[in-house]
Amino acid sequence: MIIRKKYLFYVLALSSAVANAFASGVDAVVSSLFIHDPWAFGVACFLVGVIIALIFSIILSIRFKDKSLGSKAIDPSFNHLRFIRREEIKYQLLSAFGNAILTIGYYILLSILADPSVVIPFTQMVILYLVLMESITEKDMPTLVEVQSALIVTFGAILGSISFSGDINLLSLAIVFLVINPGWMISSIYQRKLKLLKINGKPNDSLNIRFWNVLFAFLITSGIVLIYDISSGANHLLNGIIYAFRFFNWISIMGIGTFFSLVLYIRALGIGKASVTQAVKSTAIIFSIPVSIILAYLNIIPSFSTDPTMVAIRGIGIILMILGIASYALTLVKAYIFIEMKPGYPILDIMRKLWDIRGVTRVAAVAGKYDFIIKIRTRTLVKGYEKIIRKLNEIEGIKKYKWESVLREWEKL
Amino acid sequence: MVLIAPENGLVKESMITAYILTILKPGSADKAIQEMRKIDHVEKISVVAGEYDIVVRVQVDNLEELLDVTNRIQMIDGVEKTTTQIIEKEIAL
Numbered sequence: 001m002i003i004r005k006k007y008l009f010y011v012l013a014l015s016s017a018v019a020n021a022f023a024s025g026v027d028a029v030v031s032s033l034f035i036h037d038p039w040a041f042g043v044a045c046f047l048v049g050v051i052i053a054l055i056f057s058i059i060l061s062i063r064f065k066d067k068s069l070g071s072k073a074i075d076p077s078f079n080h081l082r083f084i085r086r087e088e089i090k091y092q093l094l095s096a097f098g099n100a101i102l103t104i105g106y107y108i109l110l111s112i113l114a115d116p117s118v119v120i121p122f123t124q125m126v127i128l129y130l131v132l133m134e135s136i137t138e139k140d141m142p143t144l145v146e147v148q149s150a151l152i153v154t155f156g157a158i159l160g161s162i163s164f165s166g167d168i169n170l171l172s173l174a175i176v177f178l179v180i181n182p183g184w185m186i187s188s189i190y191q192r193k194l195k196l197l198k199i200n201g202k203p204n205d206s207l208n209i210r211f212w213n214v215l216f217a218f219l220i221t222s223g224i225v226l227i228y229d230i231s232s233g234a235n236h237l238l239n240g241i242i243y244a245f246r247f248f249n250w251i252s253i254m255g256i257g258t259f260f261s262l263v264l265y266i267r268a269l270g271i272g273k274a275s276v277t278q279a280v281k282s283t284a285i286i287f288s289i290p291v292s293i294i295l296a297y298l299n300i301i302p303s304f305s306t307d308p309t310m311v312a313i314r315g316i317g318i319i320l321m322i323l324g325i326a327s328y329a330l331t332l333v334k335a336y337i338f339i340e341m342k343p344g345y346p347i348l349d350i351m352r353k354l355w356d357i358r359g360v361t362r363v364a365a366v367a368g369k370y371d372f373i374i375k376i377r378t379r380t381l382v383k384g385y386e387k388i389i390r391k392l393n394e395i396e397g398i399k400k401y402k403w404e405s406v407l408r409e410w411e412k413l
Numbered sequence: 414m415v416l417i418a419p420e421n422g423l424v425k426e427s428m429i430t431a432y433i434l435t436i437l438k439p440g441s442a443d444k445a446i447q448e449m450r451k452i453d454h455v456e457k458i459s460v461v462a463g464e465y466d467i468v469v470r471v472q473v474d475n476l477e478e479l480l481d482v483t484n485r486i487q488m489i490d491g492v493e494k495t496t497t498q499i500i501e502k503e504i505a506l
Contacts, residue, residue: 363504411457
Protein backbone atom coordinates (compact mmCIF):
# COMPACT_ATOMS: atom_id res chain seq x y z
CA MET A 1 0.00 0.00 0.00
CA ILE A 2 1.33 3.40 -0.91
CA ILE A 3 0.08 6.28 1.23
CA ARG A 4 1.02 9.79 2.26
CA LYS A 5 3.73 9.42 4.88
CA LYS A 6 2.86 12.62 6.66
CA TYR A 7 -0.72 11.49 7.29
CA LEU A 8 0.43 8.14 8.60
CA PHE A 9 2.72 9.78 11.13
CA TYR A 10 -0.02 11.98 12.57
CA VAL A 11 -2.58 9.18 12.54
CA LEU A 12 -0.19 6.93 14.48
CA ALA A 13 0.85 9.58 17.01
CA LEU A 14 -2.72 10.76 17.58
CA SER A 15 -4.07 7.20 17.97
CA SER A 16 -1.31 6.62 20.47
CA ALA A 17 -2.50 9.70 22.36
CA VAL A 18 -6.11 8.45 22.38
CA ALA A 19 -5.06 5.03 23.70
CA ASN A 20 -2.90 6.76 26.29
CA ALA A 21 -5.80 8.96 27.48
CA PHE A 22 -7.96 5.85 27.82
CA ALA A 23 -5.27 4.00 29.78
CA SER A 24 -4.73 6.89 32.17
CA GLY A 25 -8.49 7.06 32.76
CA VAL A 26 -8.49 3.42 33.86
CA ASP A 27 -5.32 4.11 35.86
CA ALA A 28 -7.22 6.81 37.78
CA VAL A 29 -10.08 4.37 38.49
CA VAL A 30 -7.81 1.61 39.79
CA SER A 31 -5.62 3.86 41.92
CA SER A 32 -8.56 5.62 43.51
CA LEU A 33 -10.84 2.61 44.05
CA PHE A 34 -8.63 -0.44 44.55
CA ILE A 35 -4.90 0.00 45.03
CA HIS A 36 -3.62 2.81 47.19
CA ASP A 37 0.03 1.76 47.45
CA PRO A 38 1.72 3.36 44.40
CA TRP A 39 4.81 1.12 44.54
CA ALA A 40 2.77 -2.05 44.52
CA PHE A 41 0.48 -0.61 41.86
CA GLY A 42 3.51 0.09 39.66
CA VAL A 43 4.83 -3.45 40.02
CA ALA A 44 1.34 -4.83 39.29
CA CYS A 45 1.04 -2.67 36.16
CA PHE A 46 4.37 -3.83 34.80
CA LEU A 47 3.63 -7.49 35.55
CA VAL A 48 0.22 -7.33 33.89
CA GLY A 49 1.85 -5.26 31.10
CA VAL A 50 4.25 -8.12 30.35
CA ILE A 51 1.41 -10.66 30.29
CA ILE A 52 -0.73 -8.45 28.02
CA ALA A 53 2.19 -7.74 25.67
CA LEU A 54 2.90 -11.48 25.47
CA ILE A 55 -0.73 -12.44 24.82
CA PHE A 56 -1.25 -9.77 22.15
CA SER A 57 2.08 -10.40 20.45
CA ILE A 58 1.16 -14.10 20.18
CA ILE A 59 -2.35 -13.35 18.89
CA LEU A 60 -0.94 -10.89 16.36
CA SER A 61 1.62 -13.50 15.24
CA ILE A 62 -1.19 -15.72 13.92
CA ARG A 63 -0.84 -15.94 10.18
CA PHE A 64 -3.75 -15.28 7.95
CA LYS A 65 -3.35 -15.56 4.17
CA ASP A 66 0.43 -15.51 4.21
CA LYS A 67 0.73 -12.49 6.51
CA SER A 68 0.54 -12.16 10.27
CA LEU A 69 -2.42 -10.31 11.78
CA GLY A 70 0.00 -7.85 13.40
CA SER A 71 1.52 -6.90 10.08
CA LYS A 72 -1.93 -6.18 8.68
CA ALA A 73 -3.28 -4.31 11.66
CA ILE A 74 -0.38 -2.65 13.47
CA ASP A 75 3.03 -2.68 11.82
CA PRO A 76 3.83 -4.05 8.33
CA SER A 77 7.34 -5.03 9.42
CA PHE A 78 5.99 -7.35 12.14
CA ASN A 79 6.34 -11.01 11.30
CA HIS A 80 5.99 -12.92 14.57
CA LEU A 81 7.11 -12.68 18.17
CA ARG A 82 10.80 -13.46 18.17
CA PHE A 83 13.69 -13.71 20.54
CA ILE A 84 15.67 -10.55 21.22
CA ARG A 85 18.64 -9.96 18.88
CA ARG A 86 22.11 -9.34 20.16
CA GLU A 87 22.29 -5.93 18.48
CA GLU A 88 19.09 -4.92 20.26
CA ILE A 89 20.15 -5.81 23.81
CA LYS A 90 22.17 -2.65 24.50
CA TYR A 91 19.40 -0.32 23.34
CA GLN A 92 16.68 -2.36 25.08
CA LEU A 93 18.61 -2.23 28.36
CA LEU A 94 19.11 1.53 28.09
CA SER A 95 15.51 2.13 27.11
CA ALA A 96 14.21 -0.12 29.91
CA PHE A 97 16.59 1.54 32.35
CA GLY A 98 15.14 4.95 31.37
CA ASN A 99 11.65 3.53 31.81
CA ALA A 100 12.54 2.13 35.25
CA ILE A 101 14.07 5.43 36.46
CA LEU A 102 11.02 7.31 35.30
CA THR A 103 8.70 4.89 37.09
CA ILE A 104 10.72 4.92 40.32
CA GLY A 105 10.90 8.72 40.16
CA TYR A 106 7.14 8.78 39.90
CA TYR A 107 6.73 6.51 42.97
CA ILE A 108 9.08 8.69 45.01
CA LEU A 109 7.06 11.71 43.96
CA LEU A 110 3.85 10.02 45.11
CA SER A 111 5.40 8.99 48.40
CA ILE A 112 6.68 12.48 49.32
CA LEU A 113 3.57 14.34 48.18
CA ALA A 114 0.03 13.28 48.89
CA ASP A 115 -1.19 14.85 45.64
CA PRO A 116 1.48 15.65 43.06
CA SER A 117 -0.94 16.93 40.42
CA VAL A 118 0.71 20.36 40.41
CA VAL A 119 4.12 19.00 39.48
CA ILE A 120 2.99 16.29 37.03
CA PRO A 121 2.28 18.77 34.19
CA PHE A 122 5.97 19.66 34.22
CA THR A 123 6.76 16.18 32.92
CA GLN A 124 5.58 17.59 29.56
CA MET A 125 8.89 19.48 29.46
CA VAL A 126 10.34 16.20 28.20
CA ILE A 127 9.64 17.52 24.68
CA LEU A 128 12.27 20.21 25.27
CA TYR A 129 14.73 17.63 26.64
CA LEU A 130 14.27 15.68 23.42
CA VAL A 131 14.82 18.78 21.28
CA LEU A 132 18.04 19.47 23.17
CA MET A 133 19.19 15.86 22.92
CA GLU A 134 18.47 15.70 19.19
CA SER A 135 20.52 18.80 18.58
CA ILE A 136 23.46 16.82 19.98
CA THR A 137 22.86 13.35 18.57
CA GLU A 138 20.95 13.73 15.29
CA LYS A 139 22.47 15.18 12.20
CA ASP A 140 20.08 18.05 11.75
CA MET A 141 20.04 20.68 14.47
CA PRO A 142 16.59 21.88 15.50
CA THR A 143 15.64 24.97 13.56
CA LEU A 144 14.07 28.03 15.10
CA VAL A 145 10.63 26.86 13.97
CA GLU A 146 11.12 23.52 15.68
CA VAL A 147 12.24 25.12 18.93
CA GLN A 148 9.31 27.53 18.74
CA SER A 149 6.79 24.78 18.07
CA ALA A 150 8.28 22.63 20.83
CA LEU A 151 7.99 25.51 23.31
CA ILE A 152 4.42 26.29 22.25
CA VAL A 153 3.34 22.64 22.59
CA THR A 154 5.13 22.25 25.92
CA PHE A 155 3.61 25.38 27.45
CA GLY A 156 0.25 24.41 26.03
CA ALA A 157 0.55 20.96 27.57
CA ILE A 158 1.49 22.42 30.95
CA LEU A 159 -1.44 24.85 30.89
CA GLY A 160 -3.80 22.19 29.58
CA SER A 161 -3.08 19.84 32.45
CA ILE A 162 -2.39 22.39 35.18
CA SER A 163 -3.92 21.90 38.59
CA PHE A 164 -3.94 24.09 41.66
CA SER A 165 -5.20 21.43 44.00
CA GLY A 166 -2.01 19.59 44.95
CA ASP A 167 1.21 20.32 46.77
CA ILE A 168 4.46 21.58 45.38
CA ASN A 169 7.98 21.81 46.77
CA LEU A 170 11.50 22.11 45.53
CA LEU A 171 12.34 18.44 46.00
CA SER A 172 9.36 17.32 43.92
CA LEU A 173 10.31 19.67 41.09
CA ALA A 174 13.88 18.39 41.26
CA ILE A 175 12.58 14.82 40.88
CA VAL A 176 10.53 15.79 37.84
CA PHE A 177 13.36 17.67 36.15
CA LEU A 178 16.30 15.48 37.14
CA VAL A 179 14.81 11.99 37.35
CA ILE A 180 11.48 11.57 35.56
CA ASN A 181 12.16 13.69 32.46
CA PRO A 182 15.68 12.38 31.79
CA GLY A 183 14.39 8.81 32.26
CA TRP A 184 11.61 9.45 29.78
CA MET A 185 14.04 11.06 27.33
CA ILE A 186 16.45 8.10 27.48
CA SER A 187 13.59 5.68 27.01
CA SER A 188 12.23 7.52 23.92
CA ILE A 189 15.58 8.02 22.28
CA TYR A 190 16.55 4.36 22.52
CA GLN A 191 13.11 3.20 21.43
CA ARG A 192 13.64 5.28 18.30
CA LYS A 193 17.08 3.77 17.79
CA LEU A 194 15.55 0.30 18.13
CA LYS A 195 12.87 1.12 15.59
CA LEU A 196 15.49 2.35 13.12
CA LEU A 197 17.55 -0.83 13.48
CA LYS A 198 17.39 -3.28 10.61
CA ILE A 199 16.63 -6.90 11.46
CA ASN A 200 17.49 -9.27 8.60
CA GLY A 201 17.48 -6.34 6.21
CA LYS A 202 13.96 -5.35 7.21
CA PRO A 203 12.97 -2.48 9.49
CA ASN A 204 12.52 -3.48 13.12
CA ASP A 205 8.90 -3.88 14.25
CA SER A 206 7.24 -2.03 17.10
CA LEU A 207 5.49 -5.09 18.61
CA ASN A 208 8.69 -6.97 19.39
CA ILE A 209 10.32 -3.77 20.61
CA ARG A 210 7.43 -3.16 23.01
CA PHE A 211 7.33 -6.72 24.29
CA TRP A 212 11.04 -6.88 25.15
CA ASN A 213 10.94 -3.36 26.47
CA VAL A 214 8.19 -3.99 28.98
CA LEU A 215 9.82 -7.26 30.04
CA PHE A 216 13.19 -5.61 30.70
CA ALA A 217 11.58 -2.61 32.40
CA PHE A 218 9.59 -4.96 34.66
CA LEU A 219 12.73 -6.85 35.68
CA ILE A 220 14.75 -3.70 36.36
CA THR A 221 11.92 -2.01 38.26
CA SER A 222 11.22 -5.11 40.36
CA GLY A 223 14.92 -5.28 41.18
CA ILE A 224 14.92 -1.69 42.40
CA VAL A 225 11.67 -2.17 44.37
CA LEU A 226 13.10 -5.34 45.94
CA ILE A 227 16.20 -3.46 47.11
CA TYR A 228 13.95 -0.72 48.49
CA ASP A 229 11.77 -3.33 50.25
CA ILE A 230 14.77 -5.01 51.86
CA SER A 231 16.26 -1.73 53.03
CA SER A 232 12.97 -0.35 54.38
CA GLY A 233 11.32 -3.57 55.53
CA ALA A 234 8.25 -2.97 53.35
CA ASN A 235 6.48 -5.49 51.17
CA HIS A 236 5.72 -3.62 47.96
CA LEU A 237 6.98 -6.20 45.50
CA LEU A 238 4.99 -9.07 46.95
CA ASN A 239 1.88 -6.89 47.32
CA GLY A 240 2.29 -5.79 43.73
CA ILE A 241 2.30 -9.37 42.49
CA ILE A 242 -0.75 -10.18 44.63
CA TYR A 243 -2.58 -7.09 43.34
CA ALA A 244 -1.70 -7.99 39.76
CA PHE A 245 -3.76 -11.17 40.08
CA ARG A 246 -6.48 -9.89 42.40
CA PHE A 247 -7.31 -6.91 40.14
CA PHE A 248 -6.22 -8.53 36.90
CA ASN A 249 -9.37 -7.48 35.00
CA TRP A 250 -9.00 -3.79 35.70
CA ILE A 251 -5.25 -3.61 35.31
CA SER A 252 -5.38 -5.61 32.10
CA ILE A 253 -7.81 -3.11 30.54
CA MET A 254 -5.28 -0.43 31.37
CA GLY A 255 -2.47 -2.66 30.11
CA ILE A 256 -4.18 -3.10 26.73
CA GLY A 257 -4.52 0.70 26.39
CA THR A 258 -0.87 1.21 27.31
CA PHE A 259 0.31 -1.57 25.01
CA PHE A 260 -1.42 -0.16 21.94
CA SER A 261 -0.49 3.39 22.86
CA LEU A 262 3.19 2.47 23.02
CA VAL A 263 3.22 0.21 19.98
CA LEU A 264 1.74 3.02 17.88
CA TYR A 265 4.11 5.51 19.50
CA ILE A 266 7.16 3.36 18.69
CA ARG A 267 6.00 3.00 15.12
CA ALA A 268 5.56 6.77 14.82
CA LEU A 269 9.06 7.18 16.26
CA GLY A 270 10.35 5.30 13.25
CA ILE A 271 8.94 8.01 10.97
CA GLY A 272 9.38 11.30 12.80
CA LYS A 273 11.82 12.81 15.25
CA ALA A 274 11.34 11.83 18.90
CA SER A 275 10.55 15.42 19.94
CA VAL A 276 7.85 15.84 17.30
CA THR A 277 6.34 12.43 18.07
CA GLN A 278 6.29 13.23 21.77
CA ALA A 279 4.72 16.62 21.06
CA VAL A 280 1.90 15.05 19.04
CA LYS A 281 1.44 12.36 21.67
CA SER A 282 1.06 15.00 24.38
CA THR A 283 -2.37 15.72 22.88
CA ALA A 284 -3.39 12.85 25.18
CA ILE A 285 -4.13 15.76 27.53
CA ILE A 286 -6.90 16.92 25.21
CA PHE A 287 -8.35 13.42 24.80
CA SER A 288 -8.23 12.83 28.53
CA ILE A 289 -10.68 15.68 29.19
CA PRO A 290 -13.81 13.72 28.14
CA VAL A 291 -12.45 10.72 30.06
CA SER A 292 -12.06 12.73 33.26
CA ILE A 293 -15.49 14.32 32.82
CA ILE A 294 -17.02 10.83 32.69
CA LEU A 295 -14.98 9.63 35.67
CA ALA A 296 -15.91 12.72 37.68
CA TYR A 297 -19.55 12.17 36.79
CA LEU A 298 -19.28 8.62 38.15
CA ASN A 299 -17.74 10.07 41.32
CA ILE A 300 -14.51 8.12 40.89
CA ILE A 301 -12.23 11.14 40.77
CA PRO A 302 -12.86 14.62 42.26
CA SER A 303 -15.24 16.62 40.12
CA PHE A 304 -13.91 18.41 37.09
CA SER A 305 -13.17 22.08 37.83
CA THR A 306 -15.65 24.43 36.19
CA ASP A 307 -14.04 27.51 37.68
CA PRO A 308 -13.98 29.98 34.73
CA THR A 309 -10.30 30.84 35.33
CA MET A 310 -9.30 27.18 35.18
CA VAL A 311 -11.42 26.54 32.12
CA ALA A 312 -9.86 29.57 30.40
CA ILE A 313 -6.32 28.49 31.27
CA ARG A 314 -6.92 24.96 30.02
CA GLY A 315 -8.61 26.25 26.90
CA ILE A 316 -5.61 28.45 26.13
CA GLY A 317 -3.31 25.48 26.75
CA ILE A 318 -5.21 23.30 24.30
CA ILE A 319 -5.26 26.01 21.62
CA LEU A 320 -1.49 26.43 22.03
CA MET A 321 -0.93 22.68 21.66
CA ILE A 322 -2.99 22.47 18.48
CA LEU A 323 -1.21 25.51 17.02
CA GLY A 324 2.21 24.10 17.85
CA ILE A 325 1.44 20.76 16.25
CA ALA A 326 -0.07 22.39 13.16
CA SER A 327 3.10 24.41 12.73
CA TYR A 328 5.19 21.23 12.93
CA ALA A 329 3.01 19.66 10.30
CA LEU A 330 2.94 22.58 7.92
CA THR A 331 6.49 23.90 7.98
CA LEU A 332 8.41 20.87 6.77
CA VAL A 333 9.86 21.46 3.31
CA LYS A 334 11.47 18.66 1.32
CA ALA A 335 13.41 18.88 -1.92
CA TYR A 336 15.56 16.92 -4.31
CA ILE A 337 18.74 18.36 -5.75
CA PHE A 338 20.04 16.76 -8.94
CA ILE A 339 23.76 17.34 -9.37
CA GLU A 340 25.96 17.09 -12.45
CA MET A 341 29.72 16.92 -11.84
CA LYS A 342 32.76 17.93 -13.83
CA PRO A 343 34.99 14.95 -14.58
CA GLY A 344 38.01 14.26 -12.38
CA TYR A 345 36.67 14.50 -8.83
CA PRO A 346 36.53 11.46 -6.51
CA ILE A 347 32.95 10.34 -5.97
CA LEU A 348 33.32 9.18 -2.36
CA ASP A 349 34.86 12.51 -1.30
CA ILE A 350 32.06 14.49 -2.88
CA MET A 351 29.49 12.16 -1.31
CA ARG A 352 30.94 12.80 2.12
CA LYS A 353 30.95 16.56 1.55
CA LEU A 354 27.33 16.53 0.39
CA TRP A 355 26.35 14.39 3.37
CA ASP A 356 27.94 16.90 5.77
CA ILE A 357 25.60 19.68 4.66
CA ARG A 358 23.01 20.32 7.33
CA GLY A 359 19.53 19.28 6.25
CA VAL A 360 20.68 16.61 3.80
CA THR A 361 18.90 13.36 4.64
CA ARG A 362 19.98 11.20 1.73
CA VAL A 363 22.84 11.20 -0.76
CA ALA A 364 22.72 8.82 -3.71
CA ALA A 365 25.47 8.46 -6.27
CA VAL A 366 23.66 7.58 -9.46
CA ALA A 367 24.37 6.46 -12.99
CA GLY A 368 22.51 8.35 -15.67
CA LYS A 369 22.12 11.93 -16.64
CA TYR A 370 23.10 13.17 -13.18
CA ASP A 371 25.88 12.12 -10.82
CA PHE A 372 24.22 12.66 -7.46
CA ILE A 373 20.67 12.92 -6.24
CA ILE A 374 20.35 14.36 -2.76
CA LYS A 375 17.29 14.76 -0.58
CA ILE A 376 16.86 17.82 1.60
CA ARG A 377 14.68 18.42 4.62
CA THR A 378 14.39 21.92 6.00
CA ARG A 379 11.89 23.86 8.06
CA THR A 380 12.44 27.38 6.77
CA LEU A 381 12.57 27.56 3.02
CA VAL A 382 14.43 30.82 2.48
CA LYS A 383 17.07 30.31 5.14
CA GLY A 384 17.47 26.64 4.42
CA TYR A 385 17.65 27.20 0.69
CA GLU A 386 20.28 29.88 1.04
CA LYS A 387 22.42 27.88 3.46
CA ILE A 388 22.29 24.67 1.47
CA ILE A 389 22.95 26.36 -1.86
CA ARG A 390 25.87 28.30 -0.40
CA LYS A 391 27.42 25.09 0.96
CA LEU A 392 26.82 23.40 -2.38
CA ASN A 393 28.62 26.21 -4.20
CA GLU A 394 31.64 25.72 -1.95
CA ILE A 395 32.07 22.12 -3.14
CA GLU A 396 34.53 22.03 -6.00
CA GLY A 397 33.72 20.06 -9.11
CA ILE A 398 29.98 20.64 -9.29
CA LYS A 399 29.03 21.63 -12.80
CA LYS A 400 25.33 22.16 -12.46
CA TYR A 401 22.56 21.47 -10.01
CA LYS A 402 18.80 21.56 -10.11
CA TRP A 403 16.61 22.17 -7.08
CA GLU A 404 13.22 20.47 -7.18
CA SER A 405 10.91 21.20 -4.24
CA VAL A 406 8.71 18.30 -3.24
CA LEU A 407 5.06 19.27 -3.22
CA ARG A 408 3.52 15.97 -2.15
CA GLU A 409 4.83 12.54 -1.43
CA TRP A 410 3.51 8.98 -1.23
CA GLU A 411 5.45 6.15 0.25
CA LYS A 412 5.19 2.38 0.41
CA LEU A 413 4.98 1.10 3.98
CA MET B 414 23.50 9.75 13.29
CA VAL B 415 22.71 6.51 11.57
CA LEU B 416 24.57 5.67 8.42
CA ILE B 417 23.05 3.01 6.28
CA ALA B 418 25.19 1.93 3.41
CA PRO B 419 23.23 0.07 0.74
CA GLU B 420 25.09 -3.16 1.44
CA ASN B 421 24.16 -3.45 5.09
CA GLY B 422 20.48 -3.49 5.39
CA LEU B 423 18.39 -0.87 3.67
CA VAL B 424 18.75 -2.53 0.34
CA LYS B 425 19.65 -6.16 -0.17
CA GLU B 426 22.88 -6.61 -2.02
CA SER B 427 21.28 -8.00 -5.11
CA MET B 428 18.64 -5.30 -5.24
CA ILE B 429 18.63 -2.37 -7.60
CA THR B 430 17.24 0.95 -6.48
CA ALA B 431 16.63 3.71 -8.98
CA TYR B 432 15.03 7.06 -9.40
CA ILE B 433 12.81 7.53 -12.41
CA LEU B 434 12.38 11.22 -13.19
CA THR B 435 9.28 11.89 -15.22
CA ILE B 436 7.91 14.81 -17.17
CA LEU B 437 4.16 14.91 -17.68
CA LYS B 438 1.77 16.67 -19.99
CA PRO B 439 0.11 19.57 -18.19
CA GLY B 440 -2.98 18.57 -16.24
CA SER B 441 -2.33 14.86 -16.11
CA ALA B 442 -0.58 14.64 -12.73
CA ASP B 443 -3.43 13.31 -10.56
CA LYS B 444 -4.34 10.50 -12.93
CA ALA B 445 -0.71 9.55 -13.48
CA ILE B 446 -0.11 9.33 -9.72
CA GLN B 447 -3.13 7.05 -9.30
CA GLU B 448 -1.67 4.76 -11.96
CA MET B 449 1.85 4.82 -10.50
CA ARG B 450 0.55 3.86 -7.05
CA LYS B 451 -0.68 0.59 -8.55
CA ILE B 452 2.73 -0.46 -9.88
CA ASP B 453 4.68 -3.04 -7.87
CA HIS B 454 8.22 -2.19 -6.78
CA VAL B 455 7.41 1.51 -6.51
CA GLU B 456 8.77 2.72 -3.16
CA LYS B 457 8.03 6.39 -3.22
CA ILE B 458 6.29 8.92 -5.42
CA SER B 459 7.19 12.58 -5.04
CA VAL B 460 5.43 15.36 -6.88
CA VAL B 461 8.04 18.05 -7.44
CA ALA B 462 8.18 21.59 -8.77
CA GLY B 463 10.99 22.22 -11.21
CA GLU B 464 12.19 20.72 -14.46
CA TYR B 465 10.54 17.38 -13.65
CA ASP B 466 7.03 16.69 -12.45
CA ILE B 467 7.24 13.41 -10.58
CA VAL B 468 10.19 11.58 -9.06
CA VAL B 469 9.54 7.86 -8.55
CA ARG B 470 11.82 5.71 -6.43
CA VAL B 471 11.73 2.03 -7.32
CA GLN B 472 13.34 -1.07 -5.87
CA VAL B 473 13.71 -4.12 -8.08
CA ASP B 474 15.60 -7.42 -8.06
CA ASN B 475 17.24 -7.12 -11.47
CA LEU B 476 17.50 -4.99 -14.58
CA GLU B 477 14.75 -6.92 -16.30
CA GLU B 478 12.30 -5.83 -13.61
CA LEU B 479 13.58 -2.27 -13.84
CA LEU B 480 12.84 -2.28 -17.54
CA ASP B 481 9.37 -3.59 -16.79
CA VAL B 482 8.68 -0.83 -14.27
CA THR B 483 10.05 1.92 -16.52
CA ASN B 484 7.97 0.52 -19.32
CA ARG B 485 4.81 0.57 -17.24
CA ILE B 486 5.48 4.16 -16.19
CA GLN B 487 6.05 5.20 -19.79
CA MET B 488 2.79 3.55 -20.80
CA ILE B 489 0.81 5.75 -18.40
CA ASP B 490 -1.30 8.29 -20.21
CA GLY B 491 0.21 11.75 -19.82
CA VAL B 492 3.82 10.67 -19.22
CA GLU B 493 5.90 12.50 -21.78
CA LYS B 494 9.46 11.59 -20.90
CA THR B 495 11.32 9.56 -18.31
CA THR B 496 14.97 9.50 -17.21
CA THR B 497 16.19 6.58 -15.13
CA GLN B 498 18.97 7.08 -12.60
CA ILE B 499 20.31 3.88 -11.04
CA ILE B 500 21.71 4.29 -7.54
CA GLU B 501 25.26 3.01 -7.17
CA LYS B 502 25.88 3.99 -3.56
CA GLU B 503 23.75 5.67 -0.97
CA ILE B 504 23.97 7.25 2.47
CA ALA B 505 20.72 7.95 4.32
CA LEU B 506 19.52 8.97 7.75
